[in-house]
Amino acid sequence: MRWALSGLLVAVAAAGPPGRATPVRLALIDLDGRRANPLETPGVPFTVFVFTRTDCPISNRYAPELSRLHERFARAGVAFWLVYADPAEPVEAIRRHLEEYGYPFGALRDPQHNLVRMTQARVTPEAAVFVAGPSGTPEVNPGVPLRSRSQRDRGAGPRLVYTGRIDDRYVSFGRTRAAPTTHDLERVLEALLAGGAVAPRTTPAIGCFIPPLQ
C-alpha cells in the first residue's frame, strides 16, 4: 500500500491554513511561468491531472488515449491538465512535446512537487481526479470526502477522488497486455458524471518514476 489517507491529510494540511475550509492551494505554474491553480477556476466540476514527462515511453504511449478521454469528457465539464513534475525539463521541450503528441489540452509544471505531494503520485503517467467544492458547482454531488479527520471540511474544497493508472494495460515492468481490460480513469469520470457517489480510490500506476526533488 503506497497511498495512505494519512499522507493526504498531511499534504492538504500543509497546503492550506488548518481549520479553514479553503480550496486547496496549488502552487503550479503555467508554461509562461505564471502561477496557476485550475482547482480555483469557477464552474469546473471535475479536474483531471495527468503526470507526464517528455521522455517517458509509457506516458507517451497514452497520448492518443488521453486525447480520446478529453474529447469524450471535456464538454461535460471535465478539465484536463498535463503536469510536468521534473523541474529539469525545459519549457521549450515541454512545448515541443505537447505539439508532437498533439495534446488537445493544456500543461502545467509542478517544479516544487506541490501536486506530487498532495496526490502522492509516483510515476508518469498517473492520473489524479479532483471534484470541485460546492461553491464551484453546487449541482454536482460532491462524492465522499477524503478528509475524514475533520467533518468541518466536508464538501468545502476540492476533493481528490482518484489517483492511479489510466488503464491496466501495463501490469508491471515488462508485463503489458495487448489491450487494457479495465479503463479505470474513464470509469471514474463516467461515475462522476452520472452523479453517483464516488468512493475515493487508488490504483497502482506503472510508469517512469517521478524523480524526487534534489
Added chain:
Amino acid sequence: MRAAGWSARSLALAVMVGAGWGCDRARSLDPARGPAPEPVTFNRHIAPIVFHDCAPCHRPGEAGPFSLLSYADVRQRAEEVARVTAARYMPPWPPEPGYGEFAGQRRLTDEQVALIQRWVSEGAVEGGGAMLPPRPQFGEGWQLGPPDLVLTMPQPFTVPAEGTDVFRNFVLSVPVSGARYVRAMELRPGDKKVVHHANVLLDRTASARRLDARDPEPGFGGMDVELESESFEPDSHFLFWKPGTAAVTEPEGMAWRLDGGTDVVLNMHLQPSGKAEMIQPTVGLYFTDTPPTRHPMLVQLEHDEAIDIAPGQKDFVVTDHYELPVDVEVLGVYPHAHYLGKQVEAFATLPDGTRKGLIRINDWDFNWQAVYRCLRPVPLPKGTTIQMRITYDNSADNVRNPSQPPRRVRAGNRSSDEMGHLWIQVLPREAGDRWLLQEAAMRRRLEKSPGDFVAHANLGAALEARGRPQEAVGHYREALRRRPQSAAVLNNLGAVLQSADQLDEALEIYRAAVRAEPDHVSARYNLGNALAAKGAFGEAVPHFREVVRLRADDLMARNNLGAALVAAGRSEEAIPHLRRVLAADPGSLNAHYNLGRALALRGDLAGAAAHFEQAVRIDPGDALSLKSLRETRDRLRKAN
C-alpha cells in the same frame, strides 16, 4: 549449365545475433571482490555497471528513452534504476545463467544488483572523481565506416500513434550483379523508439515482393514470414537486430553470399509510441572478396502441428528432438514463441549420457526475443540428441495473452497464434555434411508430419545432393502429390531427370513448372537450357528472354540467350546481349567465345579473333576457344 540445386526449406525466420557480437568485454566489476566494504559510490561502483550494461542503449539516438551517461543522469533516476534492476527488467537479458554462455551477455550479477540497491539506500553518493571510469565512447554513424552498399526502403512506412504492436515486412531490392560475399551488415531501423526488433531474410524467389504488391501500404503484414529458399546460403546465418545491436559481423571465414536479384526482407516488430512515426530503414552491407570457408547450417526444432491450446490451459507443453548425424559445433540459438510462451528450454544429451544446457528462459517475453550467439562454439558429437521444450500459458492469468477471454490457439503467423521454434546454428566439419543434417531434419519432420510437402521436397533435394537421384525423384513425386503445382519442386524434379539423361521427361516437367508459375526464373532458365540441349535453339530463345526480362542482371541467362540466338542463326540479335554481358563482366569466357562466333558469322573476322583471344587469355586450356581462334586466324590469313 547452372546447377538447379534447390532446397525448398520452409524458412520461418532467418536470423542473426547482433547484440552480442563484439560486446564480449570483460566485466568491469569483479564479483569475486565481494560487496564493497566502504560506502558505495557512483564513481567507483555504479558507473562501471551503468557504462557497460545500460549506456549502450541509454544514450542519444538509441532505443533507451533517456540517457544514462553521467552521475546526474543516474542520480535523477536512482530509484527507478534500483527498481528495474532488482526486478531484472533492465538490462533485458532473459536467459538463465548456467544454461549456455552467450556473447554480449547483459545480465547483472546478484552482487551488482545488491550494490545498486545499497547505493540508492545510502543516498546515491557520487564519490571521488578519481575513481570514475572514462565515459563510454560510441561511434557516430555507420559503426564499421561507410558500407560498400546501402539499401534503403523505397518508401517510408508510418507506424500509427496507437493500437497493438505492428508486425510488418519490407522488401528491399539488392542492386548487385553476380555474387558478393557479405562479411558484415548493419541495420539502421529508423526511429529506435518504435522498432523493437528486426529479422533480416533473403528472398531469391521474389515471393515476398508478390506479397508486398498485394498490400497497398509499404510492406506487408505478418509476424513471421515463410520464404522459399534455393540453397543453404545465406539462410544459414542469423541476421537479427535488436536495440543495442551494432553491426553484425560474421566470424572469420563465414561471409555469406548475396546474389543479384535477391531481395532483402526486413521482418520488423514495431511498437506505437503515442504519435505517428515514419520509419525508413536502411541496411549497410560490407563485402569481402573472400568466399566462405566455413559453412554453418540452421537446424530447426519445432512441432507446430502439436500446438492446439485450449482456453484456460496453463501448462501446455510442446517438445521436439533431433539426433545429430554428424559432429558439429553449436554457434548460436534462436528460440521463438509468441505471447503465450512461458518457459523455453533446449538441451543436448550426448551419446555418453551427459546433458548440456543450450538455453533456458524461465519467463519468456516475446518482446525481448533475440538470437543468442555462443561465447565459444559448443562441440556436440554425432549421436547427440538435441531437445526442445516450450511451455505455454493460455489462461487469463497470462497478462500477455492477446485474447481476453482466452480462446483456442493453434500455430500461425498472427500475433494471436502461437509458434514454438528453436533454431540452432551448427557448424559441421565439412560443408557437405549439411546435407546429412538436412536429411536427418527432414526425416524427423516426416516422423512428426507424415506426407509433409516441405519435408519431402527438402529430403529430395538433400538426397539429390548426396548423389542418390533415384530416391530424390521418389520424394519429389511425393511432394508433388501434395502440391502438384509447386513450380519449385517440378523444377527440381526436372533437373534430376535431366541429369539422369531423361531429357524428354525433364522437358515436360519444366514446361509444367513454367505453366504453374510463369515467372519462375529458375524453371524458365532450365527449360531454355533443356531445349538448347535438344538442339531446339529457336524455342529456347523466348525462355531466356523471359529470364532476362525478369532479372536484367542475370548474366548467365543473357549469355545463354546470346548463345541460343547465335545457334539459331540470329547473330545480329545476339551481339548486343553478349556485349552487355561483357560490359558487366569482362572476364566471362563464355560471352567472349559466343560473341566471337557471332562476329565471325557476321563476317567480322578481326573482331571475332579478338574475342577468341580474350577467351584463350581467360582460360588458356579452353579447347573450343583455341580451335575457333585457330580457324578464325586461318580465315583471316586466307582473306588477306
